[in-house]
Amino acid sequence: MTAHYRDLLTKIRLAFPQPVSDRVHDSYFVHSVMRAMDAVDALKSERPILGVRDPLDYTAARKTTLPMNGMSVEDVTTELVTYCSGLAIWGHPHTQQNVVPPPTISSLIGILLASLYNPNLSWDEYSHRIALAEVEVAAMTAHLLGYDQECAEGIFTFGGTGTTLYGVKVGLEKALPGAMTHGVREDAIVFASDCSHYCRYNSVGWLGLGAKNLVTIPTDTSNAIDLDRLRDEAWTAVRAGKKIAAFIATLGTTDAFGLDDVSAMVAIRDELVEAFQLPYRPHVHADAVIGWAWSVFNDYDFEANPLGFRPRTIRALAGTKRQVQHVSQADSIGVDFHKPGFTPYISSLVLFKNRADLDLIRRSQDQMPYLYQFGEHRPGMFTLETSRAGTGVLAALANLKLFGKQGLQVIIGHLVEMAHLLREHLEGHACTTVMNRDNFGPVTLFRVYPEGVDTFRVKERELKDPAYREQLLAHNAYNRKVFAYVHQEAMAGRGAVLSLTDCYRYTDYGEPVVALKSFILSPFIDEEHVEVIVAKILEAREKIGVV
Numbered sequence: 347m348t349a350h351y352r353d354l355l356t357k358i359r360l361a362f363p364q365p366v367s368d369r370v371h372d373s374y375f376v377h378s379v380m381r382a383m384d385a386v387d388a389l390k391s392e393r394p395i396l397g398v399r400d401p402l403d404y405t406a407a408r409k410t411t412l413p414m415n416g417m418s419v420e421d422v423t424t425e426l427v428t429y430c431s432g433l434a435i436w437g438h439p440h441t442q443q444n445v446v447p448p449p450t451i452s453s454l455i456g457i458l459l460a461s462l463y464n465p466n467l468s469w470d471e472y473s474h475r476i477a478l479a480e481v482e483v484a485a486m487t488a489h490l491l492g493y494d495q496e497c498a499e500g501i502f503t504f505g506g507t508g509t510t511l512y513g514v515k516v517g518l519e520k521a522l523p524g525a526m527t528h529g530v531r532e533d534a535i536v537f538a539s540d541c542s543h544y545c546r547y548n549s550v551g552w553l554g555l556g557a558k559n560l561v562t563i564p565t566d567t568s569n570a571i572d573l574d575r576l577r578d579e580a581w582t583a584v585r586a587g588k589k590i591a592a593f594i595a596t597l598g599t600t601d602a603f604g605l606d607d608v609s610a611m612v613a614i615r616d617e618l619v620e621a622f623q624l625p626y627r628p629h630v631h632a633d634a635v636i637g638w639a640w641s642v643f644n645d646y647d648f649e650a651n652p653l654g655f656r657p658r659t660i661r662a663l664a665g666t667k668r669q670v671q672h673v674s675q676a677d678s679i680g681v682d683f684h685k686p687g688f689t690p691y692i693s694s695l696v697l698f699k700n701r702a703d704l705d706l707i708r709r710s711q712d713q714m715p716y717l718y719q720f721g722e723h724r725p726g727m728f729t730l731e732t733s734r735a736g737t738g739v740l741a742a743l744a745n746l747k748l749f750g751k752q753g754l755q756v757i758i759g760h761l762v763e764m765a766h767l768l769r770e771h772l773e774g775h776a777c778t779t780v781m782n783r784d785n786f787g788p789v790t791l792f793r794v795y796p797e798g799v800d801t802f803r804v805k806e807r808e809l810k811d812p813a814y815r816e817q818l819l820a821h822n823a824y825n826r827k828v829f830a831y832v833h834q835e836a837m838a839g840r841g842a843v844l845s846l847t848d849c850y851r852y853t854d855y856g857e858p859v860v861a862l863k864s865f866i867l868s869p870f871i872d873e874e875h876v877e878v879i880v881a882k883i884l885e886a887r888e889k890i891g892v893v
C-alpha cells in the first residue's frame with residue numbers, strides 16, 4: 347500500500363533546508379553535514395588514501411536502476427560516504443602524485459554557500475552579489491598578473507581546458523571574422539609547444555579547425571617552446587597565405603613546469619603583423635593555469651628575502667618570475683584556482699586583456715528571448731555555458747582573501763623549497779638522476795638506474811645517442827618497475843604516492859623517456875617526507891635487483 351502523496355511530501359520537505367529560518371531544522375541540517383564529515387573522517391588512517399582501494403565492478407555499475415522508494419537523509423549520507431573510500435588525500439604529505447591541491451576550509455565554505463543558494467552567474471538577476479564577486483576575483487587576478495584593470499575582463503568557465511578554448515575561439519574570430527555566424531570555412535592554425543597541455547587538441551577539434559590545423563613546436567631542454575622554430579613555422583605559414591588563430595604560450599607545463607617566453611612570442615606575432623601588414627592581430631593566449639600563482643613574486647624583494655627562503659629556492663622563484671612577469675603581454679590568460687590556488691574543482695578563470703575582445707563572441711538579444719531583458723551584468727550573453735555555478739567564484743575569492751599575496755608567497759615558496767630539497771637528496775645518490783634539474787617548479791621528474799650505469803653521462807646519451815636506444819628502453823622498463831614497487835608500498839601506508847609519466851620528453855631519435863614524477867602540492871609536506879621518497883626508491887632498487 348502506498349501512502350497518500352501528501353504524507354510522503356511532508357517527509358520530502360524535511361530533506362530541504364527550510365526557506366524561512368527554523369532553528370530546529372537548521373541544526374538538523376548542520377548536524378547532517380557533521381555526521382557526513384565524521385563518517386568520512388573515520389575512513390582516515392596513516393595512509394594517504396581514505397578507506398580502502400577495492401577493485402571496481404563497472405559491469406554491475408552499468409546495471410544500476412532507480413529504486414522505487416527513497417531513503418532518509420541519514421541513509422543517503424551513509425551511502426554517499428562509501429563512495430569516498432579509496433580516494434586520495436591530496437593534502438597528505440605522502441601524496442605527491444599530480445597537480446591536484448587539497449582545498450582549504452574557506453574555499454569549502456564558499457562552495458557550500460554558493461551551492462546552498464544556488465546562484466546562476468549567467469545573469470546578475472540570478473546571482474546578484476555573486477556576480478559582483480566574479481568581477482572582483484577577475485579584477486584582483488588581472489591586477490596580480492599585470493593587466494590594466496580598466497580594460498580587462500574575466501569569466502569563470504569549465505576548467506583550464508575551457509580557458510584555452512576561449513582563448514583560441516576569440517583568436518579564431520579575429521583571424522576569420524564572423525566565424526560565429528558563417529561557420530569556419532577556412533583553415534586557421536594554432537601554435538603550441540609539444541609540452542603544452544593536450545587540451546590544445548580539444549580546442550582545435552571542437553572549434554571545427556581540426557587537429558591538422560595544430561602546429562606543435564618542439565621544446566628546448568628546459569621544456570620551453572623553441573622560439574626559432576616557432577618563428578620559422580609562423581613565417582612559413584603566413585607566407586603560404588595561412589591565417590593564424592592563436593599562439594598558445596604555456597607557463598608552467600603540466601609535467602615539468604616548462605615556461606614559454608611570452609614576450610618573445612608576442613614579438614614574433616608583432617613582427618608578422620608588421621612584415622605582412624596583416625589585417626588582424628593573431629591572438630596570443632597564455633595557458634598559465636599552473637604558473638599564474640607565481641606572479642605573487644613579481645614584486646618580492648629577492649635580495650632582502652624577507653620570508654627567509656633558502657638560496658636555492660630564491661633562485662628558482664626568481665627564475666620563474668623572469669618569465670611569469672611577462673604574462674600580461676598575452677591577449678588572454680587561463681588561471682586555475684583548482685591547481686595552485688587550493689580550491690576544489692571547478693574554479694577556472696579566463697582573463698582578456700581587452701574587454702572588447704569578448705564582443706567577438708557575443709550573441710544578440712533576439713537569439714535569447716527568455717533571458718537578459720534587464721539587469722546590468724549579463725555574461726551569459728557571450729559565455730559558452732548557459733548556467734554557470736557560483737561555486738568556483740566563491741572558492742577562489744575565499745582563498746585570495748584567506749591567503750593574501752603573502753600567504754600565497756609562503757605556500758608556493760614552501761612547495762618549491764620542498765621540491766628542491768627532494769632534488770638535492772636525489773642528486774646525492776649515484777643511482778638517480780633528476781631530469782628537470784634546471785626547472786623551477788614544484789614538480790620533479792627523475793629516473794632511477796640499475797647498478798653499473800654511469801649516471802653522470804646517461805642522461806645525455808639517452809637523449810641524444812641513437813646507439814643507446816636499447817638501453818634507454820630497458821631503463822624505461824626498469825623505471826616502471828621501480829614505480830610499481832613504490833606505488834604498491836605507498837598504498838599499504840609505507841612511503842609516498844608518486845606518479846609515472848610515460849613520456850617526459852622524446853629523445854632526439856624519437857623514443858619516449860619514462861620518468862617518475864613527484865608533484866609537491868601539499869602544504870603539509872616537510873623534509874622528512876622528502877627523505878621517505880628517496881629511501882623508498884633505494885629500497886625498490888634493492889628489491890628489484892639486477893635486470
Ligand SMILES: *Cc1c(COP(=O)(O)O)cnc(C)c1O
Nearest residue numbers: 505506507543598599600633635
Ligand atoms: C591541467 C592543465 C590544463 C587543463 O586544465 P583542467 O582544469 O584540468 O581542464 C591545461 N593546461 C595546463 C598547462 C594544465 O596543467
